[in-house]
Amino acid sequence: MALSIEPETPRKSSSVEFPIPDLGRTARIVGRVGNVDPQQLPHPQNMRGELGKALFNWMHSTISPDPLARVAFERHAADKNNVIRTTLMKAPKGQISPERVPVDDPAAMTRHIKRVARHLGADVIRIARSHPSFMYGGNPTDGLTTMGGDRPDGTPEDLVRRFPFVIVASKAWDYKLMQAHRHHIGDAAYDFTLERGNLLHSSIAGYVQDLGYHVLRGAMNPQAAALAAGAGELGRNGLIISEKFGPRIHLTDVIMTDLPLLPDKPIDLGVEDFCKVCRKCAVTCPTNSISFEGKQTYNGVEKYKIKWETCYKLRPYTVQYWAQCLTCATVCPYTKPNTWWRDLAIKSLQLTPIPLRPVVVRGLKWLDDRFWGTLPNKRVRWLDYDSGIKPGEKACTVAGCTASHGESQTTQAAGGSIGYYFPLKENTNRFTNRV
Protein backbone atom coordinates (compact mmCIF):
# COMPACT_ATOMS: atom_id res chain seq x y z
CA MET A 1 0.00 0.00 0.00
CA ALA A 2 1.17 3.54 -0.59
CA LEU A 3 1.94 5.07 2.70
CA SER A 4 3.10 8.64 2.99
CA ILE A 5 4.13 9.59 6.47
CA GLU A 6 5.45 12.74 8.03
CA PRO A 7 9.09 13.18 7.04
CA GLU A 8 11.80 13.40 9.64
CA THR A 9 13.92 16.30 8.43
CA PRO A 10 13.49 17.98 5.06
CA ARG A 11 16.58 17.68 2.95
CA LYS A 12 17.83 19.29 -0.19
CA SER A 13 16.94 16.93 -3.01
CA SER A 14 19.55 18.05 -5.45
CA SER A 15 23.30 18.40 -5.30
CA VAL A 16 26.17 17.93 -7.69
CA GLU A 17 26.83 14.49 -6.29
CA PHE A 18 23.18 13.49 -6.09
CA PRO A 19 21.15 15.22 -8.82
CA ILE A 20 17.35 15.08 -8.55
CA PRO A 21 16.34 11.55 -9.53
CA ASP A 22 13.96 10.94 -12.41
CA LEU A 23 10.87 9.09 -11.12
CA GLY A 24 9.00 9.16 -14.41
CA ARG A 25 5.84 11.06 -15.26
CA THR A 26 3.69 10.00 -12.30
CA ALA A 27 5.84 11.33 -9.47
CA ARG A 28 8.13 14.32 -9.50
CA ILE A 29 10.43 15.74 -6.87
CA VAL A 30 9.62 19.45 -6.70
CA GLY A 31 10.96 20.48 -3.31
CA ARG A 32 12.86 19.40 -0.25
CA VAL A 33 12.35 15.75 0.59
CA GLY A 34 12.58 14.54 4.17
CA ASN A 35 13.67 11.01 5.00
CA VAL A 36 10.64 9.25 6.43
CA ASP A 37 11.16 7.71 9.85
CA PRO A 38 10.05 4.07 9.53
CA GLN A 39 8.85 4.21 13.12
CA GLN A 40 6.14 6.55 11.86
CA LEU A 41 4.83 4.05 9.30
CA PRO A 42 1.33 2.74 10.08
CA HIS A 43 2.26 -0.66 11.50
CA PRO A 44 4.83 0.66 14.00
CA GLN A 45 2.41 3.42 15.00
CA ASN A 46 -0.25 0.82 15.55
CA MET A 47 2.10 -1.43 17.49
CA ARG A 48 2.59 1.43 19.92
CA GLY A 49 -1.17 1.85 20.23
CA GLU A 50 -1.24 5.30 18.63
CA LEU A 51 -4.05 4.49 16.21
CA GLY A 52 -6.67 3.56 18.76
CA LYS A 53 -7.81 0.51 20.68
CA ALA A 54 -9.65 -1.21 17.85
CA LEU A 55 -6.61 -1.25 15.58
CA PHE A 56 -4.26 -2.12 18.44
CA ASN A 57 -6.38 -5.15 19.32
CA TRP A 58 -6.68 -6.07 15.66
CA MET A 59 -2.90 -6.25 15.43
CA HIS A 60 -2.09 -7.86 18.76
CA SER A 61 -5.06 -9.93 19.83
CA THR A 62 -6.82 -11.25 16.76
CA ILE A 63 -6.58 -14.79 15.47
CA SER A 64 -8.05 -15.20 12.02
CA PRO A 65 -10.85 -17.74 11.64
CA ASP A 66 -9.32 -18.79 8.33
CA PRO A 67 -6.56 -21.45 8.36
CA LEU A 68 -4.83 -20.04 5.28
CA ALA A 69 -4.76 -16.55 6.77
CA ARG A 70 -3.30 -17.95 9.99
CA VAL A 71 -0.41 -19.38 7.95
CA ALA A 72 0.14 -16.55 5.51
CA PHE A 73 -0.46 -13.50 7.69
CA GLU A 74 1.62 -13.47 10.86
CA ARG A 75 -0.44 -10.72 12.50
CA HIS A 76 -3.34 -13.12 12.89
CA ALA A 77 -1.48 -16.39 13.30
CA ALA A 78 -2.39 -18.77 16.08
CA ASP A 79 1.23 -19.98 16.22
CA LYS A 80 3.94 -17.98 14.45
CA ASN A 81 5.98 -21.13 13.95
CA ASN A 82 3.43 -21.94 11.26
CA VAL A 83 4.37 -18.77 9.35
CA ILE A 84 7.38 -18.96 7.04
CA ARG A 85 8.03 -15.25 7.50
CA THR A 86 9.03 -15.99 11.10
CA THR A 87 11.62 -18.44 9.81
CA LEU A 88 13.06 -15.95 7.35
CA MET A 89 13.18 -13.16 9.91
CA LYS A 90 15.04 -15.31 12.40
CA ALA A 91 17.30 -17.10 9.92
CA PRO A 92 21.05 -16.47 10.39
CA LYS A 93 22.21 -13.64 8.15
CA GLY A 94 25.04 -15.40 6.34
CA GLN A 95 28.42 -13.92 5.55
CA ILE A 96 30.07 -12.03 2.73
CA SER A 97 32.56 -14.05 0.75
CA PRO A 98 36.09 -12.63 1.10
CA GLU A 99 36.81 -13.64 -2.52
CA ARG A 100 35.04 -10.91 -4.41
CA VAL A 101 34.00 -11.88 -7.94
CA PRO A 102 35.49 -9.22 -10.23
CA VAL A 103 32.98 -7.32 -12.36
CA ASP A 104 34.61 -5.95 -15.51
CA ASP A 105 31.36 -5.31 -17.30
CA PRO A 106 28.46 -4.03 -15.13
CA ALA A 107 26.08 -4.62 -18.05
CA ALA A 108 26.93 -8.33 -18.05
CA MET A 109 26.50 -8.51 -14.26
CA THR A 110 23.16 -6.71 -14.55
CA ARG A 111 21.94 -9.23 -17.12
CA HIS A 112 23.14 -11.98 -14.82
CA ILE A 113 21.40 -10.65 -11.71
CA LYS A 114 18.15 -10.25 -13.64
CA ARG A 115 18.44 -13.81 -14.92
CA VAL A 116 19.23 -15.02 -11.40
CA ALA A 117 16.18 -13.24 -9.99
CA ARG A 118 13.91 -14.77 -12.63
CA HIS A 119 15.41 -18.21 -11.97
CA LEU A 120 14.60 -17.74 -8.29
CA GLY A 121 11.02 -16.77 -9.11
CA ALA A 122 10.90 -13.00 -9.64
CA ASP A 123 8.18 -11.68 -11.93
CA VAL A 124 9.57 -8.14 -12.02
CA ILE A 125 13.27 -7.33 -11.74
CA ARG A 126 14.81 -3.92 -12.33
CA ILE A 127 17.81 -1.94 -11.12
CA ALA A 128 17.84 1.64 -9.79
CA ARG A 129 20.58 4.01 -8.74
CA SER A 130 20.37 4.85 -5.03
CA HIS A 131 19.50 8.37 -3.95
CA PRO A 132 19.50 9.89 -0.45
CA SER A 133 15.89 11.05 -0.83
CA PHE A 134 14.77 7.40 -1.18
CA MET A 135 16.26 6.46 2.18
CA TYR A 136 14.32 5.96 5.38
CA GLY A 137 15.38 8.23 8.19
CA GLY A 138 15.99 5.48 10.72
CA ASN A 139 16.17 1.79 11.31
CA PRO A 140 12.98 -0.23 11.05
CA THR A 141 12.99 -2.54 14.03
CA ASP A 142 9.56 -4.06 13.74
CA GLY A 143 10.66 -6.65 11.21
CA LEU A 144 8.09 -5.60 8.63
CA THR A 145 10.42 -4.17 6.06
CA THR A 146 13.64 -5.78 7.11
CA MET A 147 14.64 -9.31 7.82
CA GLY A 148 16.47 -8.63 11.03
CA GLY A 149 19.25 -6.63 9.40
CA ASP A 150 20.72 -3.72 11.31
CA ARG A 151 21.25 -0.50 9.45
CA PRO A 152 24.90 0.58 9.43
CA ASP A 153 25.74 3.96 10.88
CA GLY A 154 25.91 6.95 8.60
CA THR A 155 23.83 9.63 6.97
CA PRO A 156 21.60 8.74 4.00
CA GLU A 157 24.31 10.19 1.76
CA ASP A 158 26.94 7.94 3.34
CA LEU A 159 24.79 4.88 2.86
CA VAL A 160 24.05 5.77 -0.75
CA ARG A 161 27.77 6.12 -1.39
CA ARG A 162 28.36 2.70 0.16
CA PHE A 163 25.40 1.04 -1.58
CA PRO A 164 25.01 2.86 -4.88
CA PHE A 165 22.63 0.40 -6.58
CA VAL A 166 19.21 -1.00 -5.75
CA ILE A 167 17.80 -4.33 -6.87
CA VAL A 168 14.01 -4.09 -7.19
CA ALA A 169 12.46 -7.56 -7.42
CA SER A 170 8.84 -8.47 -7.04
CA LYS A 171 6.32 -11.29 -7.26
CA ALA A 172 2.88 -10.92 -8.85
CA TRP A 173 -0.35 -12.07 -7.18
CA ASP A 174 -2.42 -14.72 -8.87
CA TYR A 175 -4.83 -12.93 -11.21
CA LYS A 176 -7.74 -15.33 -10.87
CA LEU A 177 -7.67 -15.46 -7.08
CA MET A 178 -7.35 -11.73 -6.60
CA GLN A 179 -10.64 -11.28 -8.44
CA ALA A 180 -12.13 -12.29 -5.08
CA HIS A 181 -11.15 -9.05 -3.41
CA ARG A 182 -12.48 -8.47 0.09
CA HIS A 183 -12.40 -12.23 0.63
CA HIS A 184 -10.11 -14.84 2.15
CA ILE A 185 -9.38 -16.02 -1.41
CA GLY A 186 -7.90 -12.65 -2.32
CA ASP A 187 -6.04 -12.64 0.99
CA ALA A 188 -4.38 -15.94 0.07
CA ALA A 189 -3.22 -14.57 -3.29
CA TYR A 190 -1.84 -11.47 -1.59
CA ASP A 191 -0.26 -12.97 1.52
CA PHE A 192 1.37 -16.07 0.07
CA THR A 193 2.90 -13.97 -2.70
CA LEU A 194 4.23 -11.66 -0.02
CA GLU A 195 5.89 -14.62 1.69
CA ARG A 196 7.27 -15.83 -1.61
CA GLY A 197 8.65 -12.35 -2.23
CA ASN A 198 10.37 -12.35 1.16
CA LEU A 199 12.01 -15.66 0.27
CA LEU A 200 13.05 -14.23 -3.09
CA HIS A 201 14.69 -11.19 -1.47
CA SER A 202 16.53 -13.38 1.05
CA SER A 203 17.80 -15.60 -1.77
CA ILE A 204 19.02 -12.74 -3.96
CA ALA A 205 20.68 -11.02 -1.00
CA GLY A 206 22.41 -14.28 -0.02
CA TYR A 207 23.69 -14.75 -3.55
CA VAL A 208 25.07 -11.19 -3.75
CA GLN A 209 26.92 -11.85 -0.47
CA ASP A 210 28.34 -15.00 -2.05
CA LEU A 211 29.66 -12.87 -4.89
CA GLY A 212 31.60 -10.92 -2.27
CA TYR A 213 29.48 -7.78 -2.15
CA HIS A 214 27.50 -6.09 0.62
CA VAL A 215 23.74 -5.83 0.82
CA LEU A 216 21.46 -3.59 2.86
CA ARG A 217 17.76 -4.27 3.25
CA GLY A 218 14.89 -2.42 4.85
CA ALA A 219 16.61 0.94 4.57
CA MET A 220 14.88 2.42 1.54
CA ASN A 221 11.35 3.33 0.46
CA PRO A 222 10.63 0.59 -2.10
CA GLN A 223 8.15 2.69 -4.08
CA ALA A 224 10.67 5.44 -4.82
CA ALA A 225 13.26 2.87 -5.90
CA ALA A 226 10.69 1.06 -8.05
CA LEU A 227 9.77 4.27 -9.85
CA ALA A 228 13.40 5.17 -10.49
CA ALA A 229 14.10 1.62 -11.69
CA GLY A 230 11.14 1.62 -14.06
CA ALA A 231 9.40 -1.27 -12.31
CA GLY A 232 6.20 0.67 -12.87
CA GLU A 233 4.45 4.00 -12.44
CA LEU A 234 2.58 5.37 -9.44
CA GLY A 235 -1.18 5.15 -9.82
CA ARG A 236 -3.98 7.17 -8.26
CA ASN A 237 -4.50 4.22 -5.90
CA GLY A 238 -1.02 4.77 -4.48
CA LEU A 239 0.24 1.48 -5.92
CA ILE A 240 3.09 0.84 -8.32
CA ILE A 241 1.51 -0.20 -11.61
CA SER A 242 3.83 -2.54 -13.45
CA GLU A 243 4.05 -3.22 -17.15
CA LYS A 244 3.09 -6.91 -17.16
CA PHE A 245 0.97 -7.24 -14.01
CA GLY A 246 -0.51 -3.82 -13.28
CA PRO A 247 -0.77 -3.10 -9.56
CA ARG A 248 -0.84 -6.77 -8.52
CA ILE A 249 2.79 -6.86 -7.45
CA HIS A 250 4.37 -6.74 -4.02
CA LEU A 251 7.00 -4.19 -3.14
CA THR A 252 7.88 -5.16 0.39
CA ASP A 253 11.56 -4.45 0.22
CA VAL A 254 14.47 -3.66 -2.05
CA ILE A 255 18.11 -4.72 -1.86
CA MET A 256 20.75 -2.00 -1.77
CA THR A 257 24.18 -3.20 -2.83
CA ASP A 258 27.69 -2.21 -3.86
CA LEU A 259 27.67 -4.84 -6.63
CA PRO A 260 28.47 -2.90 -9.84
CA LEU A 261 25.26 -2.79 -11.90
CA LEU A 262 23.72 -0.77 -14.68
CA PRO A 263 20.61 1.11 -13.54
CA ASP A 264 17.39 1.03 -15.58
CA LYS A 265 15.35 4.10 -16.40
CA PRO A 266 11.76 5.02 -15.46
CA ILE A 267 9.10 3.78 -17.87
CA ASP A 268 6.03 5.37 -19.37
CA LEU A 269 3.01 3.03 -19.41
CA GLY A 270 0.49 5.82 -19.79
CA VAL A 271 -0.53 5.58 -16.12
CA GLU A 272 -0.28 9.36 -15.83
CA ASP A 273 -2.82 9.78 -18.62
CA PHE A 274 -5.04 6.90 -17.52
CA CYS A 275 -5.37 7.93 -13.87
CA LYS A 276 -6.39 11.46 -14.84
CA VAL A 277 -9.45 10.09 -16.61
CA CYS A 278 -10.28 6.75 -15.00
CA ARG A 279 -10.84 7.26 -11.22
CA LYS A 280 -12.26 3.72 -10.97
CA CYS A 281 -10.30 3.05 -7.77
CA ALA A 282 -11.55 6.28 -6.20
CA VAL A 283 -15.15 5.45 -7.10
CA THR A 284 -14.99 1.93 -5.66
CA CYS A 285 -12.74 2.41 -2.61
CA PRO A 286 -14.91 1.29 0.31
CA THR A 287 -13.32 3.79 2.68
CA ASN A 288 -13.12 6.77 0.35
CA SER A 289 -9.39 6.81 0.86
CA ILE A 290 -8.49 7.56 -2.75
CA SER A 291 -8.75 11.09 -3.98
CA PHE A 292 -10.83 12.21 -6.98
CA GLU A 293 -8.70 15.33 -7.17
CA GLY A 294 -5.39 15.92 -8.90
CA LYS A 295 -1.94 15.33 -7.53
CA GLN A 296 -0.68 16.91 -4.33
CA THR A 297 2.78 17.96 -3.33
CA TYR A 298 3.69 16.09 -0.20
CA ASN A 299 7.14 15.94 1.35
CA GLY A 300 8.55 17.57 -1.76
CA VAL A 301 7.05 15.03 -4.15
CA GLU A 302 4.20 15.76 -6.54
CA LYS A 303 2.03 12.64 -6.75
CA TYR A 304 -1.36 11.14 -6.02
CA LYS A 305 -1.69 10.67 -2.29
CA ILE A 306 -4.10 8.32 -0.57
CA LYS A 307 -5.48 8.75 2.94
CA TRP A 308 -3.80 5.79 4.55
CA GLU A 309 -5.49 6.43 7.90
CA THR A 310 -8.95 5.62 6.55
CA CYS A 311 -7.68 2.71 4.47
CA TYR A 312 -6.06 1.26 7.57
CA LYS A 313 -8.93 1.87 9.98
CA LEU A 314 -11.32 -0.45 8.16
CA ARG A 315 -9.31 -3.55 9.07
CA PRO A 316 -10.57 -4.36 12.57
CA TYR A 317 -14.16 -4.31 11.31
CA THR A 318 -13.62 -6.87 8.58
CA VAL A 319 -11.05 -9.24 10.04
CA GLN A 320 -13.58 -12.07 10.32
CA TYR A 321 -14.19 -11.94 6.58
CA TRP A 322 -10.99 -10.73 5.00
CA ALA A 323 -7.66 -9.20 5.95
CA GLN A 324 -6.73 -7.23 2.82
CA CYS A 325 -9.29 -5.16 0.94
CA LEU A 326 -7.49 -5.17 -2.45
CA THR A 327 -10.42 -3.48 -4.22
CA CYS A 328 -8.27 -0.64 -5.59
CA ALA A 329 -5.84 -3.16 -7.10
CA THR A 330 -8.54 -5.44 -8.50
CA VAL A 331 -10.60 -2.74 -10.18
CA CYS A 332 -7.60 -1.03 -11.79
CA PRO A 333 -7.88 -1.44 -15.57
CA TYR A 334 -4.18 -2.33 -15.66
CA THR A 335 -4.98 -5.47 -13.63
CA LYS A 336 -5.53 -8.04 -16.32
CA PRO A 337 -4.13 -11.46 -17.14
CA ASN A 338 -0.68 -11.23 -18.67
CA THR A 339 -1.86 -11.76 -22.26
CA TRP A 340 -1.14 -10.44 -25.75
CA TRP A 341 -4.26 -8.25 -25.79
CA ARG A 342 -3.17 -6.62 -22.55
CA ASP A 343 0.26 -5.95 -24.05
CA LEU A 344 -1.42 -4.57 -27.17
CA ALA A 345 -3.55 -2.15 -25.14
CA ILE A 346 -0.55 -0.84 -23.22
CA LYS A 347 1.60 -0.63 -26.35
CA SER A 348 -1.10 1.34 -28.15
CA LEU A 349 -1.18 3.80 -25.27
CA GLN A 350 2.60 4.07 -25.18
CA LEU A 351 2.82 4.72 -28.90
CA THR A 352 0.15 7.41 -28.86
CA PRO A 353 1.51 10.97 -28.59
CA ILE A 354 0.81 12.32 -25.11
CA PRO A 355 -1.68 15.05 -26.19
CA LEU A 356 -3.84 12.41 -27.90
CA ARG A 357 -3.73 9.86 -25.09
CA PRO A 358 -6.94 10.99 -23.31
CA VAL A 359 -8.88 9.82 -26.36
CA VAL A 360 -7.28 6.37 -26.27
CA VAL A 361 -7.74 6.19 -22.49
CA ARG A 362 -11.46 6.90 -22.78
CA GLY A 363 -11.77 4.08 -25.33
CA LEU A 364 -9.85 1.64 -23.17
CA LYS A 365 -11.80 2.67 -20.06
CA TRP A 366 -15.07 2.11 -21.93
CA LEU A 367 -13.90 -1.38 -22.92
CA ASP A 368 -12.87 -2.10 -19.35
CA ASP A 369 -16.23 -1.05 -17.92
CA ARG A 370 -18.06 -2.94 -20.65
CA PHE A 371 -16.27 -6.28 -20.25
CA TRP A 372 -15.02 -6.30 -16.65
CA GLY A 373 -17.65 -4.08 -15.06
CA THR A 374 -17.41 -0.82 -13.18
CA LEU A 375 -16.95 -2.86 -9.97
CA PRO A 376 -15.51 -6.25 -10.89
CA ASN A 377 -17.41 -8.74 -8.73
CA LYS A 378 -16.59 -12.04 -10.32
CA ARG A 379 -17.42 -15.14 -8.33
CA VAL A 380 -14.34 -17.20 -7.51
CA ARG A 381 -14.39 -20.79 -6.28
CA TRP A 382 -11.13 -22.09 -4.90
CA LEU A 383 -10.52 -25.01 -2.56
CA ASP A 384 -13.61 -24.94 -0.31
CA TYR A 385 -13.93 -21.18 -0.59
CA ASP A 386 -16.63 -19.55 -2.67
CA SER A 387 -16.86 -15.78 -3.00
CA GLY A 388 -20.49 -16.19 -4.06
CA ILE A 389 -21.51 -17.15 -0.52
CA LYS A 390 -22.25 -14.30 1.83
CA PRO A 391 -19.46 -14.21 4.42
CA GLY A 392 -20.65 -15.72 7.67
CA GLU A 393 -23.12 -18.07 5.97
CA LYS A 394 -22.24 -21.70 5.44
CA ALA A 395 -23.01 -23.72 2.35
CA CYS A 396 -21.51 -26.77 0.70
CA THR A 397 -19.18 -25.68 -2.09
CA VAL A 398 -18.70 -29.10 -3.68
CA ALA A 399 -20.32 -29.14 -7.12
CA GLY A 400 -23.22 -31.58 -7.35
CA CYS A 401 -23.09 -32.60 -3.70
CA THR A 402 -26.45 -33.74 -2.35
CA ALA A 403 -25.24 -35.07 1.00
CA SER A 404 -26.66 -33.84 4.25
CA HIS A 405 -24.10 -31.87 6.22
CA GLY A 406 -25.93 -31.56 9.49
CA GLU A 407 -26.45 -28.18 11.04
CA SER A 408 -23.13 -26.65 10.14
CA GLN A 409 -23.58 -26.59 6.36
CA THR A 410 -27.21 -26.82 5.43
CA THR A 411 -27.46 -25.60 1.89
CA GLN A 412 -25.84 -26.19 -1.44
CA ALA A 413 -24.18 -23.02 -2.70
CA ALA A 414 -26.35 -21.30 -5.28
CA GLY A 415 -25.24 -21.02 -8.89
CA GLY A 416 -24.31 -17.82 -10.71
CA SER A 417 -21.16 -15.99 -11.59
CA ILE A 418 -21.46 -12.96 -9.30
CA GLY A 419 -19.46 -12.76 -6.10
CA TYR A 420 -20.96 -11.41 -2.89
CA TYR A 421 -19.70 -8.04 -1.74
CA PHE A 422 -20.80 -6.16 1.33
CA PRO A 423 -22.34 -2.80 0.44
CA LEU A 424 -19.46 -1.14 2.23
CA LYS A 425 -19.36 2.12 0.37
CA GLU A 426 -22.69 3.23 1.85
CA ASN A 427 -21.61 2.44 5.39
CA THR A 428 -18.16 3.89 5.56
CA ASN A 429 -18.70 7.62 5.66
CA ARG A 430 -17.38 7.43 9.19
CA PHE A 431 -13.95 6.85 7.74
CA THR A 432 -14.12 10.02 5.72
CA ASN A 433 -15.62 12.19 8.44
CA ARG A 434 -13.15 11.31 11.15
CA VAL A 435 -9.99 12.28 9.32
Added chain:
Amino acid sequence: MRFPWTREADPYWDAFIQRDPFHPDNQVNNAIRAWPDGSVFPVKKDVHSPDVMSGHIKELARFLGAGITGIVRLPEGSEHPFGIVCAFQAEDDPAQARGHGGQAPVQNGLFVTFNLGAVIREMGYRATTKILVDAVQFAAAAGLGRLDGDGRLVTAQFGRKVHVADVVHTDLPLAPDGEAPA
Protein backbone atom coordinates in the same frame (compact mmCIF):
# COMPACT_ATOMS: atom_id res chain seq x y z
CA MET B 1 27.17 -13.45 -34.52
CA ARG B 2 24.25 -13.50 -32.11
CA PHE B 3 20.65 -13.84 -33.22
CA PRO B 4 18.19 -11.45 -31.54
CA TRP B 5 16.38 -14.33 -29.84
CA THR B 6 19.47 -15.95 -28.37
CA ARG B 7 20.72 -15.12 -24.90
CA GLU B 8 24.00 -13.27 -24.44
CA ALA B 9 26.74 -15.29 -22.81
CA ASP B 10 26.57 -15.19 -19.02
CA PRO B 11 30.05 -15.72 -17.55
CA TYR B 12 28.67 -16.06 -14.01
CA TRP B 13 25.90 -18.58 -14.65
CA ASP B 14 27.79 -21.84 -14.12
CA ALA B 15 29.02 -20.68 -10.73
CA PHE B 16 25.49 -19.63 -9.79
CA ILE B 17 24.25 -23.12 -10.56
CA GLN B 18 27.17 -25.25 -9.44
CA ARG B 19 29.33 -23.53 -6.84
CA ASP B 20 28.75 -24.22 -3.15
CA PRO B 21 27.77 -21.08 -1.24
CA PHE B 22 30.65 -19.48 0.60
CA HIS B 23 28.62 -19.71 3.80
CA PRO B 24 25.70 -22.15 4.27
CA ASP B 25 23.55 -19.41 5.83
CA ASN B 26 23.71 -17.46 2.57
CA GLN B 27 20.97 -19.90 1.51
CA VAL B 28 17.84 -19.93 3.65
CA ASN B 29 17.11 -23.59 2.89
CA ASN B 30 18.80 -24.86 6.04
CA ALA B 31 16.91 -22.40 8.23
CA ILE B 32 13.55 -23.44 6.78
CA ARG B 33 14.33 -27.14 7.05
CA ALA B 34 15.46 -26.83 10.67
CA TRP B 35 12.50 -24.72 11.77
CA PRO B 36 10.33 -26.53 14.34
CA ASP B 37 6.79 -27.46 13.38
CA GLY B 38 4.13 -25.13 14.69
CA SER B 39 1.37 -26.39 16.93
CA VAL B 40 -1.88 -27.96 15.77
CA PHE B 41 -4.95 -25.68 15.88
CA PRO B 42 -7.30 -26.93 18.59
CA VAL B 43 -10.45 -26.91 16.43
CA LYS B 44 -10.59 -29.40 13.56
CA LYS B 45 -11.90 -28.14 10.25
CA ASP B 46 -14.79 -30.06 8.69
CA VAL B 47 -13.63 -32.42 5.96
CA HIS B 48 -16.26 -32.94 3.27
CA SER B 49 -14.75 -36.22 2.13
CA PRO B 50 -11.21 -37.59 1.64
CA ASP B 51 -11.63 -37.31 -2.15
CA VAL B 52 -12.57 -33.64 -2.02
CA MET B 53 -9.88 -32.84 0.55
CA SER B 54 -7.25 -34.54 -1.62
CA GLY B 55 -8.29 -32.34 -4.54
CA HIS B 56 -8.01 -29.26 -2.35
CA ILE B 57 -4.57 -30.23 -1.07
CA LYS B 58 -3.30 -30.81 -4.60
CA GLU B 59 -4.77 -27.51 -5.76
CA LEU B 60 -3.22 -25.69 -2.82
CA ALA B 61 0.17 -27.29 -3.56
CA ARG B 62 -0.10 -26.19 -7.20
CA PHE B 63 -0.96 -22.65 -6.12
CA LEU B 64 2.04 -22.57 -3.80
CA GLY B 65 4.31 -23.65 -6.64
CA ALA B 66 4.41 -27.44 -6.83
CA GLY B 67 4.70 -28.99 -10.28
CA ILE B 68 2.93 -32.28 -9.51
CA THR B 69 1.48 -33.62 -6.29
CA GLY B 70 0.45 -37.12 -5.19
CA ILE B 71 -0.74 -38.81 -2.03
CA VAL B 72 0.36 -42.16 -0.63
CA ARG B 73 -1.05 -44.29 2.14
CA LEU B 74 1.65 -45.13 4.66
CA PRO B 75 2.11 -48.68 5.98
CA GLU B 76 -0.04 -49.72 8.92
CA GLY B 77 1.50 -48.82 12.22
CA SER B 78 2.98 -45.57 10.88
CA GLU B 79 2.52 -42.52 13.05
CA HIS B 80 0.63 -40.77 10.27
CA PRO B 81 -1.62 -42.54 7.78
CA PHE B 82 -0.84 -40.44 4.70
CA GLY B 83 2.07 -38.78 2.91
CA ILE B 84 1.84 -35.88 0.47
CA VAL B 85 4.56 -35.88 -2.19
CA CYS B 86 5.36 -32.82 -4.32
CA ALA B 87 7.68 -32.78 -7.32
CA PHE B 88 9.24 -29.77 -9.01
CA GLN B 89 10.89 -29.09 -12.32
CA ALA B 90 14.68 -29.02 -11.88
CA GLU B 91 16.83 -28.12 -14.87
CA ASP B 92 19.90 -29.17 -12.86
CA ASP B 93 20.05 -32.04 -10.39
CA PRO B 94 20.15 -30.42 -6.93
CA ALA B 95 22.19 -33.37 -5.67
CA GLN B 96 25.01 -32.30 -8.02
CA ALA B 97 24.37 -28.59 -8.51
CA ARG B 98 25.08 -27.10 -5.07
CA GLY B 99 24.96 -23.42 -6.05
CA HIS B 100 22.11 -21.00 -5.36
CA GLY B 101 20.64 -21.69 -8.79
CA GLY B 102 21.01 -25.45 -8.55
CA GLN B 103 19.28 -25.42 -5.16
CA ALA B 104 16.34 -23.30 -6.36
CA PRO B 105 14.05 -26.35 -6.81
CA VAL B 106 14.92 -27.42 -3.25
CA GLN B 107 13.93 -23.99 -2.03
CA ASN B 108 10.66 -24.18 -3.96
CA GLY B 109 10.03 -27.56 -2.37
CA LEU B 110 10.72 -26.25 1.12
CA PHE B 111 8.39 -23.29 0.59
CA VAL B 112 5.56 -25.56 -0.55
CA THR B 113 5.96 -28.31 2.04
CA PHE B 114 6.44 -25.80 4.89
CA ASN B 115 3.21 -24.06 3.99
CA LEU B 116 1.27 -27.25 3.22
CA GLY B 117 2.22 -28.68 6.60
CA ALA B 118 1.38 -25.42 8.33
CA VAL B 119 -2.04 -25.15 6.65
CA ILE B 120 -2.90 -28.72 7.62
CA ARG B 121 -1.88 -28.05 11.22
CA GLU B 122 -4.01 -24.91 11.18
CA MET B 123 -6.91 -27.07 9.96
CA GLY B 124 -6.56 -29.03 13.19
CA TYR B 125 -4.67 -32.08 11.89
CA ARG B 126 -1.11 -33.22 12.46
CA ALA B 127 1.45 -32.69 9.72
CA THR B 128 5.23 -32.78 9.61
CA THR B 129 8.10 -32.91 7.13
CA LYS B 130 10.60 -33.99 9.77
CA ILE B 131 10.23 -37.73 9.15
CA LEU B 132 12.97 -38.67 6.70
CA VAL B 133 11.95 -41.16 4.01
CA ASP B 134 13.04 -41.89 0.46
CA ALA B 135 10.89 -39.25 -1.20
CA VAL B 136 11.65 -40.51 -4.70
CA GLN B 137 10.25 -43.96 -3.85
CA PHE B 138 7.17 -42.29 -2.40
CA ALA B 139 6.77 -40.18 -5.53
CA ALA B 140 6.82 -43.28 -7.70
CA ALA B 141 4.32 -44.95 -5.36
CA ALA B 142 2.05 -41.90 -5.63
CA GLY B 143 2.07 -42.23 -9.41
CA LEU B 144 4.06 -39.08 -10.14
CA GLY B 145 6.34 -41.07 -12.43
CA ARG B 146 8.41 -44.23 -12.71
CA LEU B 147 11.85 -45.17 -11.48
CA ASP B 148 14.49 -45.77 -14.13
CA GLY B 149 17.33 -48.27 -13.89
CA ASP B 150 19.36 -45.86 -11.75
CA GLY B 151 16.50 -45.40 -9.30
CA ARG B 152 15.78 -41.88 -10.53
CA LEU B 153 12.26 -40.59 -10.99
CA VAL B 154 11.07 -40.02 -14.55
CA THR B 155 7.85 -38.06 -14.90
CA ALA B 156 5.65 -37.37 -17.90
CA GLN B 157 5.76 -33.62 -17.24
CA PHE B 158 9.45 -33.02 -16.54
CA GLY B 159 11.22 -36.20 -17.59
CA ARG B 160 14.30 -36.78 -15.44
CA LYS B 161 14.61 -33.07 -14.66
CA VAL B 162 12.63 -33.33 -11.47
CA HIS B 163 13.19 -32.76 -7.76
CA VAL B 164 11.05 -34.43 -5.11
CA ALA B 165 10.55 -32.41 -1.92
CA ASP B 166 10.36 -33.76 1.62
CA VAL B 167 7.20 -35.79 2.19
CA VAL B 168 4.49 -34.18 4.34
CA HIS B 169 3.23 -36.84 6.76
CA THR B 170 -0.27 -36.17 8.02
CA ASP B 171 -3.40 -37.61 9.60
CA LEU B 172 -5.67 -35.38 7.50
CA PRO B 173 -8.23 -37.71 5.86
CA LEU B 174 -7.11 -38.07 2.24
CA ALA B 175 -7.73 -40.37 -0.71
CA PRO B 176 -4.35 -41.94 -1.60
CA ASP B 177 -3.08 -42.38 -5.16
CA GLY B 178 -0.94 -45.36 -4.10
CA GLU B 179 0.62 -47.33 -1.28
CA ALA B 180 3.95 -46.21 0.15
CA PRO B 181 6.77 -48.78 0.25
CA ALA B 182 7.16 -50.39 3.65
